[in-house]
Amino acid sequence: MKREDEFIQLIQQNQGLIFKIATIYTRDREEQEDLCQEIVYQTWKSFEQFRNASKPSTWLYRVGMNTAITNLNRSKKQVTAVPMDGLELNLMDEVDSQKEEQIKLMYSEIRKLGLLDRGIVFLYLEGKNHEEIAEIVGISVSNVGTRISRIKEKLRKGVQTY
């Protein structure tokens, strides 16, 4: 299979993952679309390394989170997304108002966390265990456990202030 086709297949299989990372690290639709495209671009740039990687999903989570963190460096004026369909999706169109409130509350609480904690919560919500989170993020398993406990505490306090 050609390199380009392998890349397309990887993105198509994981575009949901890219969209979800972009959602927790951005605040509006324009930024979200731009970040989705930046993650795809960085994936293409680092694609040679993926070929040697043992687990494609671990690698993609890492590229996605790294891109999201570095992308915060850029100002809103520099957003350079080109209009395209497929990488973005307005989830709010398909849910009732009560659910919509819950989703908004969830994102708002996640976005209050620090950059690394946001990524850890994301991986936790994705169903990753502590070992997998540690491997992706690059911290020890015990540190993952400690951070998740602290995050739970932060979220409890954060939401109670509403």
Add this chain to the structure above:
Amino acid sequence: MIMELEEMKSIWGELSGKVENQEKIKKEELMKMTRVRYKKKIGKIALAEVLGSVICFAFAIYWIVKFPDLKNPVNQVMMIFNILLVIILPVFSLKSIWQLNQLDLGISHPSEVVNKFIRDKKRFWIVQKAGLFLSCILLITILPPLAELGGNPSVMTEPWFWWAYVLFGFLFFVFFTRMVIGHYKGTLKKSEDILRELD
């Protein structure tokens, strides 16, 4: 209203199902977008940083060539200082770009990226402030050697020149710093906010 992490997990699961069912992105669109992005990135780096550095190096070469024409020892010291400045400042700038590109997003862990991000932000603060301060010094200290190179070195011995120069230098310093700080205010504020947001 309280939402625990476990409750979030259930909402996240529902959303994930919807996200997975969305229409797959088309091959042509994906490759077109990737190529457009690549071109934009190359253009940005080449234009802003390389052009600025070339201008600085051109000034450095011109001043080095003209250096033997300077007879006043004070002006010679000022000129050496300014030559070093227009060489060192762009070198730092190009080095920071090079370091930025050294971070491989396909290999590095997010924990390393966050740490680097914090270091970069702190360095950005220091470089901006140092650059501002040094630019002001350059704009003031370059005038006497340029006056001598302009064929009017006697002006340096006139008391009125120094009064005018100090006054002009001070006014320019105030005006320039206010203008530049105003220009960078948004960026510096954003940088400060992000640093505060980090753990």
